[in-house]
Amino acid sequence: MDERAGESGMKLLFNKNQHDIDGDSENANEVSRRKFLKIVGVGAGSVAAVGAGIELIPYKAWADSNPNGWGGNSGVSGMSAATMGSSQEVGNHQWAMVIDLRNCDGCKSCTAACQKAHYLTEDQTWIRVFEMGDSQGNTYYMPRPCMQCENPPCLDVCPVHATFRTDQGVVLVNQGRCIGCRMCMAACPYQARYFNWKAGAKYPDTGVAPTPEFPVPQRLGTAGKCTFCVGNLNHGLMSECASACPMGTIYNGDMITDVAINSLGNTVKLSKFLYENDAVAYKDEYNTHPRVWYIPGHGQNLDTNATTG
Amino acid sequence: MTSTLEKKEIEQITAIAPDPSWESEVREAAMRSIVTKPGKNWWIAVSLLSLVVVAGLGAWIYQLKHGMNSAGYNDQAFWAVYIADVVAFIGVSYGGAVVSAILRLSGQSWRAPLTRLSEGMALVTVLIGGAFIFPHLGRPERFLNIVAYPNFSSPLVWDFIAIATYTLATAIFFYLPLIPDMAVAKNLVDKGGKRARLFSILSLNWMGTKKQRALLHRVLTVISLIIIPLAVSVHSVLSWAFALTSRPGWMESVFPPYFVVAALYSGTALVIVTIYAFRKGYKLERFITDRHFVRLGYMMAALGLVYAYLTVADMLTEGYTGITTGWIQETLTGKYAIPFWFYVIAGEIVPIALVVMKKTRNAKGMTVAGVLVVISLWIKRIVIILPAATQPLISGQWGSYHFTWVSITVTLAGVAAIPLLLMILFRFIPLMSIDEMEEVGPLGSIEQISKETLKAAREESIPEPSKEESK
Numbered sequence: 085m086d087e088r089a090g091e092s093g094m095k096l097l098f099n100k101n102q103h104d105i106d107g108d109s110e111n112a113n114e115v116s117r118r119k120f121l122k123i124v125g126v127g128a129g130s131v132a133a134v135g136a137g138i139e140l141i142p143y144k145a146w147a148d149s150n151p152n153g154w155g156g157n158s159g160v161s162g163m164s165a166a167t168m169g170s171s172q173e174v175g176n177h178q179w180a181m182v183i184d185l186r187n188c189d190g191c192k193s194c195t196a197a198c199q200k201a202h203y204l205t206e207d208q209t210w211i212r213v214f215e216m217g218d219s220q221g222n223t224y225y226m227p228r229p230c231m232q233c234e235n236p237p238c239l240d241v242c243p244v245h246a247t248f249r250t251d252q253g254v255v256l257v258n259q260g261r262c263i264g265c266r267m268c269m270a271a272c273p274y275q276a277r278y279f280n281w282k283a284g285a286k287y288p289d290t291g292v293a294p295t296p297e298f299p300v301p302q303r304l305g306t307a308g309k310c311t312f313c314v315g316n317l318n319h320g321l322m323s324e325c326a327s328a329c330p331m332g333t334i335y336n337g338d339m340i341t342d343v344a345i346n347s348l349g350n351t352v353k354l355s356k357f358l359y360e361n362d363a364v365a366y367k368d369e370y371n372t373h374p375r376v377w378y379i380p381g382h383g384q385n386l387d388t389n390a391t392t393g
Numbered sequence: 394m395t396s397t398l399e400k401k402e403i404e405q406i407t408a409i410a411p412d413p414s415w416e417s418e419v420r421e422a423a424m425r426s427i428v429t430k431p432g433k434n435w436w437i438a439v440s441l442l443s444l445v446v447v448a449g450l451g452a453w454i455y456q457l458k459h460g461m462n463s464a465g466y467n468d469q470a471f472w473a474v475y476i477a478d479v480v481a482f483i484g485v486s487y488g489g490a491v492v493s494a495i496l497r498l499s500g501q502s503w504r505a506p507l508t509r510l511s512e513g514m515a516l517v518t519v520l521i522g523g524a525f526i527f528p529h530l531g532r533p534e535r536f537l538n539i540v541a542y543p544n545f546s547s548p549l550v551w552d553f554i555a556i557a558t559y560t561l562a563t564a565i566f567f568y569l570p571l572i573p574d575m576a577v578a579k580n581l582v583d584k585g586g587k588r589a590r591l592f593s594i595l596s597l598n599w600m601g602t603k604k605q606r607a608l609l610h611r612v613l614t615v616i617s618l619i620i621i622p623l624a625v626s627v628h629s630v631l632s633w634a635f636a637l638t639s640r641p642g643w644m645e646s647v648f649p650p651y652f653v654v655a656a657l658y659s660g661t662a663l664v665i666v667t668i669y670a671f672r673k674g675y676k677l678e679r680f681i682t683d684r685h686f687v688r689l690g691y692m693m694a695a696l697g698l699v700y701a702y703l704t705v706a707d708m709l710t711e712g713y714t715g716i717t718t719g720w721i722q723e724t725l726t727g728k729y730a731i732p733f734w735f736y737v738i739a740g741e742i743v744p745i746a747l748v749v750m751k752k753t754r755n756a757k758g759m760t761v762a763g764v765l766v767v768i769s770l771w772i773k774r775i776v777i778i779l780p781a782a783t784q785p786l787i788s789g790q791w792g793s794y795h796f797t798w799v800s801i802t803v804t805l806a807g808v809a810a811i812p813l814l815l816m817i818l819f820r821f822i823p824l825m826s827i828d829e830m831e832e833v834g835p836l837g838s839i840e841q842i843s844k845e846t847l848k849a850a851r852e853e854s855i856p857e858p859s860k861e862e863s864k
Contacts, residue, residue: 207467207468208468214787214788214789215788215789216787216788217788226787228787237638237639240544240546240547241546241547241548241549241637241638242544242547243538243539243543243544243547243549243550243553244535244538244539244541244542244543244544245542245544246538246542261535261538261542262531262532262535263530263531263532263533263535263536263538263539264461264530264531264532264533264535265529265530265531265549266471266472266531267547267548267549267634269468269471269472270471270472270634270635270638270640270643270782271637271638271639273639273786274786274787275468275469275785275786275787277468278468279461279466279468279471279531280460280531281460281461281462281466281467281468282459282460282462282463283459283460304460304531305460305461305530305531305532306531306532307531370639
């Protein structure tokens with residue numbers, strides 16, 4: 085693990101002592117969840133008017149109506165308290181991601197780094213860079229990792245509980261149990277699921293068995309997807325895609341410490357960053373509650389970054 | 394008022410009615426497949442079909458070794474031919490079960506010569522359809538994980554429960570009417586032989602007493618009542634594997650009835666094809682008449698119209714507002730236009746025309762219609778599955794599925810397995826339900842006719858069957 089980390093030039097991300105969970109916020113969060121759903125309804129309506137086919141839910145609208153939600157000083161998200169609270173312990177981190185589309189030039193370094201680290205085939209784009217069009221005929225780029233939904237459709241439909249969600253909010257696949265039915269691929273609205281249709285890329289035998297956190301090598305006939313590089317994150321390292329991004333587009337974040345960082349060393353207060361930059365959750369009207377936020381844009385910051393970064 | 398059809402009926406009845414040797418005739422015909430040794434053609438057919446099945450198994454082993462990519466699958470065509478096979482094969486099974494169950498419940502005595510064949514077809518096809526889950530899975534050897542770690546919120550677990558229950562019910566539904574026949578059959582084969590012993594065991598000491606009859610009748614009514622909602626549930630749950638995802642083209646409230654009607658439509662068609670093949674093979678024209686085919690043809694045509702209606706309802710609702718029209722465009726004018734319009738012509742227009750036109754309203758015409766419907770409905774399943782699976786959900790290109798020799802061979806093996814298993818199965822059991830045929834008599838089983846027709850027959854001083862007089 086450490087060797088791989090050195091290779092891709094990782095940066096120290098989080099100090100483990102930073103988190104301070106506010107236990108008193110639990111009740112407030114129960115209420116905020118209900119409010120949130122209302123906002124989602126309203127937000128979906130207003131967004132739908134902007135661009136058909138692209139479904140975005142603004143973070144701001146949610147945060148305005150939830151002063152006690154995470155990002156205030158409560159620690160744990162209202163969303164996660166509702167989705168995990170009763171049945172699952174809340175872990176010491178709640179991993180998240182911010183993708184700042186103002187910085188993305190569509191170079192696909194993220195995809196390449198991910199495929200290299202996980203020994204994936206060319207088709208297996210766990211983070212895929214989509215070329216998007218707007219109503220003016222312009223194009224922009226949108227990297228799409230697994231959204232690590234708080235309410236993942238892939239988890240609901242998996243017949244054998246091979247898909248599960250960790251106490252850190254990461255959705256993983258147990259490839260030792262997966263029967264290969266591909267129901268998860270049908271259910272995912274983000275096309276973020278990939279299957280091992282044929283034998284994967286050549287993998288140097290390290291003698292270490294694949295785990296859901298680091299499913300390498302991929303197993304033939306099972307489903308795979310982005311793991312958020314949760315092993316890296318828990319060792320204070322960045323995810324492969326984030327650290328490989330030359331533009332600092334991808335931020336790894338933690339909702340408990342409320343910090344996010346990108347490859348250019350920009351460290352931001354996660355909630356404030358999302359709020360001030362009009363962050364949105366993609367296709368949240370599917371009731372998925374992604375842990376990946378997008379800051380809308382079309383690469384307009386690229387010149388500035390090149391000089392300051 | 395007697396139409397030509399009714400006149401034909403009367404002719405048929407009078408031709409058969411005075412015959413006193415109904416019982417022995419039925420027994421001889423039903424036991425034909427057991428008592429006589431299989432001929433040369435039977436062996437040739439069985440060998441050829443077995444070859445296809447073995448080739449399919451070989452292709453599947455190849456697929457296991459080389460991955461599902463060899464069957465044409467990819468990340469944007471993650472569900473394709475095998476799930477269509479599962480839906481289509483379990484679908485035709487429903488037709489067999491329903492012809493038997495609905496006609497039994499509604500007291501249609503003309504069903505008598507058809508029940509055994511259609512129940513046998515139902516059993517064989519549900520087993521094959523269930524088996525197609527294995528090539529569909531990337532890791533078939535872990536199949537029992539569904540039992541070990543079931544996630545009851547997954548539609549696939551519901552599928553598993555529904556299909557398993559339905560298969561069991563189909564087997565029971567096939568076996569129960571067989572009990573009295575086994576008692577008859579054990580006396581018609583060599584005494585002390587292996588088959589006599591098998592029949593004796595299967596007959597469960599059936600003596601044909603009043604009490605036994607009453608009990609069997611009651612149990613059959615109950616299982617007929619159970620199997621109809623059970624089959625509805627199977628096809629609804631199968632449809633939910635698609636409809637409970639957020640994909641345009643699949644997330645449709647019309648899907649459960651859509652799948653149920655498709656199953657009934659294709660199933661009735663396969664019943665027609667099956668009884669035609671067995672009628673021809675074992676020369677059962679005396680018992681399975683053109684009138685049977687026409688009645689089944691009417692049923693099939695009615696179901697075909699309902700299915701066409703549901704297809705329109707589905708596509709119009711989705712397409713009108715223009716929000717999720719991608720898959721509709723692909724279906725109507727794009728990549729899937731040829732298979733879709735093939736279904737419209739060969740799966741709806743032609744078969745219904747064959748039923749409507751007097752000239753083709755006979756055994757042959759109905760069988761041609763049946764074959765067309767079975768093939769078209771399999772294609773229709775592909776057209777339902779592929780556009781929604783291959784559509785881009787974010788942006789970019791449509792995916793595509795390419796048929797490969799592996800998926801084609803495996804599917805053909807399933808197709809060949811139907812006649813193969815039926816031909817073998819009916820070497821061990823009577824072709825028709827002897828008991829039911831004897832119960833309803835020549836009049837009932839050949840044709841159930843209305844009072845008016847009988848009256849007309851009387852006026853034309855045609856001798857009436859003895860059974861009818863005693864009533």
